[in-house]
Structures are given as structure tokens and as C-alpha cells.
């Protein structure tokens with residue numbers, strides 16, 4: 777579903793070039809869930825941005841569902857993002873002027889895949905049935921993140937990319953939101969790549985890899 781082939785990424789900084797990814801290989805199968813860990817500054821967000829086609833590698837190749845991003849221009853990568861990817865961030869990024877229903881359906885509309893039955897199912901799973909006309913500011917932090925997760929999965933994307941999705945939530949809420957995320961990812965049939973600092977959050981996923989010195993190593997700690 778998602779492949780990185782010998783991916784390198786270097787940033788120009790005032791102190792000189794900073795080699796963040798130095799030959800990353802990754803293979804995420806359809807329906808698989810993978811936790812990505814690593815120290816602060818190890819390159820996790822960089823890797824996620826490359827997977828989302830928001831940035832391009834200096835060398836190597838990123839392939840999503842058999843399509844190499846290298847062969848696509850910005851507009852092609854944006855189209856692939858709309859149709860094949862869901863994105864969830866630490867900040868919820870809901871649209872404040874849209875109600876629950878319209879936020880939930882936003883992504884699916886952009887992907888051209890509105891499915892009222894699936895949307896209603898999501899709404900019920902999120903515990904937001906009956907609150908369709910509420911606005912994000914009327915929801916708790918946990919509910920807002922659940923809505924953001926529902927929105928990302930409303931088009932049943934092949935791949936969900938999540939960057940610290942529970943990072944802004946207290947521990948009890950984080951546990952509940954992660955459980956819901958994993959249930960919905962399974963129901964949606966999506967693959968999941970999730971960045972987390974927490975071994976506890978990583979544990980329920982199928983696999984865990986850690987970025988260390990620009991490469992991926994197995995497990996939740998790099999030694």
C-alpha cells in the first residue's frame with residue numbers, strides 16, 4: 777500500500793545541510809497498522825509529509841497503491857491525496873464554520889465519494905448522532921478529534937496518516953480516541969501509519985518502527 781524505497785531527505789539550514797532521512801525503506805501492506813516512533817527531531821513528520829506527497833524526497837521513491845509519487849506533479853499528488861489518503865493531525869483542523877455533518881462529509885465530498893450509509897455509521901460510532909447541527913466549538917477536545925478522524929475516514933481512504941493524533945488529549949480520552957481510531961480504520965479497510973511518542977499508544981498497532989540516525993529500525997526504542 778505504501779512503499780519507501782531508499783528515501784533520502786536533506787534540509788538546507790544556516791549551519792549547513794541536515795540529512796534527516798538517509799535511505800529509508802518501508803513497506804506497509806493493505807490493512808496493516810504501523811506505529812512510527814523516534815526522538816524529537818528524528819524525522820517522523822518529515823517521513824509523514826513525504827508519504828502524504830506534501831514534500832518530495834531528494835533521492836529514492838515513495839509509492840502509494842502502486843503509483844510512484846515521483847511521476848506526479850503537484851496537482852497529481854494533490855489528487856492522489858484527495859482520493860487515497862486521510863490525514864489526522866495533533867491539532868484537529870476542523871472547519872469552525874461547518875457543523876458536524878458538513879465537517880464529517882468534507883473530505884468525502886472532495887474525494888467525490890459521499891456515502892450516506894457509511895457517514896451515518898461513522899456519526900453513530902463517534903457518539904455524535906443527534907448532534908449533527910452542532911459546531912466544533914460545542915464539542916469537547918476528544919469529540920473534536922474523533923470527528924477529525926471520522927472526516928479523514930469518510931471517503932474510506934486506502935491509507936490513513938496520523939501525526940500524534942492523541943497528543944493534545946488527556947490520557948483517558950487519548951485511550952478512548954485511539955481505540956475508536958483503530959476500530960474505524962479496521963471497518964474502513966484502510967492502512968494506518970501513525971506517529972506517536974508513546975509506546976503505550978504504539979502497542980495495539982500491528983508493527984512499530986523507530987527512526988534512528990535517518991533509518992528505520994524495528995521496535996519502539998533504538999539502542
Ligand SMILES: Nc1ncnc2c1ncn2[C@@H]1O[C@H](COP(=O)(O)OP(=O)(O)OP(=O)(O)O)[C@@H](O)[C@H]1O
Pocket residue numbers: 787788789794796814815816817818819820821822823
Ligand atoms: N523545512 C525545514 N527546513 C529545515 N529544517 C527542517 C525543516 N523541517 C524540519 N527540519 C528539521 O529536520 C529535523 C527533523 O524534523 P521533523 O519535524 O521531521 O522531526 P520529528 O521527529 O517529527 O520531531 P518532533 O517529534 O519534535 O515533532 C529537525 O531537526 C528539524 O528542525
